[in-house]
Amino acid sequence: xxxxxxxxxxxxxxxxxxxxxxxxxxxxxxxxxxxxxxxxxxxxxxxxxxxxxxxxxxxxxxxxxxxxxxxxxxxxxxxxxxxxxxxxxxxxxxxxxxxxxxxxxxxxxxxxxxxxxxxxxxxxxxxxxxxxxxxxxxxxxxxxxxxxxxxxxxxxxxxxxxxxxxxxxxxxxxxxxxxxxxxxxxxxxxxxxxxxxxxxxxxxxxxxxxxxxxxxxxxxxxxxxxxxxxxxxxxxxxxxxxxxxxxxxxxxxxxxxxxxxxxx
Amino acid sequence: xxxxxxxxxxxxxxxxxxxxxxxxxxxxxxxxxxxxxxxxxxxxxxxxxxxxxxxxxxxxxxxxxxxxxxxxxxxxxxxxxxxxxxxxxxxxxxxxxxxxxxxxxxxxxxxxxxxxxxxxxxxxxxxxxxxxxxxxxxxxxxxxxxxxxxxxxxxxxxxxxxxxxxxxxxxxxxxxxxxxxxxxxxxxxxxxxxxxxxxxxxxxxxxxxxxxxxxxxxxxxxxxxxxx
Numbered sequence: 001x002x003x004x005x006x007x008x009x010x011x012x013x014x015x016x017x018x019x020x021x022x023x024x025x026x027x028x029x030x031x032x033x034x035x036x037x038x039x040x041x042x043x044x045x046x047x048x049x050x051x052x053x054x055x056x057x058x059x060x061x062x063x064x065x066x067x068x069x070x071x072x073x074x075x076x077x078x079x080x081x082x083x084x085x086x087x088x089x090x091x092x093x094x095x096x097x098x099x100x101x102x103x104x105x106x107x108x109x110x111x112x113x114x115x116x117x118x119x120x121x122x123x124x125x126x127x128x129x130x131x132x133x134x135x136x137x138x139x140x141x142x143x144x145x146x147x148x149x150x151x152x153x154x155x156x157x158x159x160x161x162x163x164x165x166x167x168x169x170x171x172x173x174x175x176x177x178x179x180x181x182x183x184x185x186x187x188x189x190x191x192x193x194x195x196x197x198x199x200x201x202x203x204x205x206x207x208x209x210x211x212x213x214x215x216x217x218x219x220x221x222x223x224x225x226x227x228x229x230x231x232x233x234x235x236x237x238x239x240x241x242x243x244x245x246x247x248x249x250x251x252x253x254x255x256x257x258x259x260x261x262x263x264x
Numbered sequence: 265x266x267x268x269x270x271x272x273x274x275x276x277x278x279x280x281x282x283x284x285x286x287x288x289x290x291x292x293x294x295x296x297x298x299x300x301x302x303x304x305x306x307x308x309x310x311x312x313x314x315x316x317x318x319x320x321x322x323x324x325x326x327x328x329x330x331x332x333x334x335x336x337x338x339x340x341x342x343x344x345x346x347x348x349x350x351x352x353x354x355x356x357x358x359x360x361x362x363x364x365x366x367x368x369x370x371x372x373x374x375x376x377x378x379x380x381x382x383x384x385x386x387x388x389x390x391x392x393x394x395x396x397x398x399x400x401x402x403x404x405x406x407x408x409x410x411x412x413x414x415x416x417x418x419x420x421x422x423x424x425x426x427x428x429x430x431x432x433x434x435x436x437x438x439x440x441x442x443x444x445x446x447x448x449x450x451x452x453x454x455x456x457x458x459x460x461x462x463x464x465x466x467x468x469x470x471x472x473x474x475x476x477x478x479x480x481x482x483x484x485x486x487x488x489x490x491x492x
C-alpha cells in the first residue's frame with residue numbers, strides 16, 4: 001500500500017508524515033537517501049595524525065642536529081672550518097687500533113720497569129709511542145685525537161702502572177691545549193709532528209711530579225735524585241727518539257697515502 | 265685480553281679495576297717490608313678463592329721470571345739483600361695487579377662502562393683496544409714471517425725496519441680499521457647521543473662486594489702494620 005491509496009482511504013496525512021502508517025514507515029526508511037553523506041577528506045583522521053607525528057619527529061631531529069655541521073664538517077659562526085670537529089665511528093675505530101698498536105709494541109716496557117734509571121721506560125717506548133700516534137694524527141686531523149688515544153691507552157695502563165696512566169692523560173691534555181693555541185688543529189703536518197713527538201717526553205716531568213707528590217720511594221725518583229745529569233741526558237735522548245719516531249710516522253703516512261690506502 | 269687468562273666468573277669489572285689500583289699501591293708501598301710479601305701471598309690466595317685459579321697458576325712462572333731478572337739486576341747493582349727482596353716484592357705486586365685486567369673479557373668491561381653511561385666512543389674504542397691487541401701481535405708475526413720468506417734481512421738495519429716492517433704494518437692497520445669501521449657502522453654503532461640497550465647487563469653481586477671488601481680490609485691492615 002502506497003501513500004496515495006492510504007490518502008484515498010481517509011488516513012490523516014500527518015500520521016503518514018510521522019511514519020505511523022505503513023507508507024510512512026517505508027518513506028522514513030528511505031529518507032537517508034536524500035541526506036548529505038559526509039565524505040572523509042583526504043589525509044584526515046589517521047593520515048593527519050601520522051603527518052603530525054612525522055612533523056614533530058622532523059622538528060626533534062632538526063633540534064638535535066647541529067646546524068653548523070654540514071657533510072660531517074663543523075663550521076663556526078663566521079662560516080670557517082671550526083677547530084673542534086665531530087668524531088665519526090671511523091675516526092674512533094682508527095684511533096683505537098692505533099692505540100692498540102702502540103700498546104702492543106710497548107710490551108718491552110715491563111722489562112726495564114725495575115731498572116733504576118730515570119726515563120728509561122720512556123726511552124724504550126719512545127719510538128713506538130711517537131710513530132703510531134703520528135700516523136693516527138695524519139689520518140684523523142681533528143683536535144682531541146691525541147686525547148682519545150691517551151684515554152684508550154691509559155685506561156689499560158692504569159691496570160698495570162697507574163702512575164703511567166695518570167701522567168699520560170695529563171700530558172695528552174696539555175699537548176691538545178698547546179696544539180690548539182699554536183696550530184689550531186692538525187691540518188698542518190708540523191702540528192702532527194710536534195704533538196706526536198711530545199706524547200712521551202711530556203710524561204717525564206709529570207712522572208717526576210707524581211713521584212714527588214705520591215711515591216717518593218719510587219726507584220726512578222731516587223735515581224733522578226742520585227744522578228741528575230744522567231736523568232737530563234736520558235730525557236734529551238727521549239726527545240730525540242720521539243722526534244725520530246714522529247718523523248718516521250709522517251713519512252709512513254705519506255707513503256700509505258701515495259699508495260691510495262689512506263685518505264686525508 | 266687473552267682467552268687463556270679469562271676467569272669463568274670475573275668480579276664486577278669496575279671492582280676489578282679498583283682492586284688492581286689497590287694491589288699496586290699497597291704492594292709498592294710495602295715492598296721493603298717482609299709483611300708486604302705475606303700481603304701479596306694473601307692477595308694471590310684471595311684471587312684463587314674467587315675463581316681466578318687459571319690466571320693465578322699461569323702468573324706464577326711469569327712472575328718468577330720477571331722477579332728473577334729484576335732481583336738479579338738489583339742484587340748485582342746494590343749487593344743488598346733488602347733491596348733485592350724489595351725488587352721481588354715490586355715485581356710480584358705488578359704481576360698481581362695485572363691479574364684482574366687479564367682475567368676480564370673485554371666485552372664485560374665495555375658493557376659495564378656502557379651501563380654507567382660512559383660515552384659510546386670511549387667504550388667502543390676500549391673494546392677495540394682490548395680485543396685487537398693480541399690480533400695486532402699476530403699481524404707483526406705474519407709480517408716478520410713474510411720478511412723471512414723474502415730474505416729481507418735483519419730488523420736491526422733501519423732501512424729494513426722501515427721498509428719491510430713499519431710500512432706494511434701501518435698499511436695493514438689502515439686496512440683493518442677501514443673494514444672494522446664498516447662492520448661497526450652496519451651494526452648500528454653511532455658516536456652521538458643515541459639511545460641504546462645492553463643485551464647482557466653486568467650485575468653487581470654479593471660475591472663482588474665481599475671480594476672488594478676483603479681486599480680493602482687486607483690492604484688497610486698491611487699498611488697499618490707496616491707504617492703505624
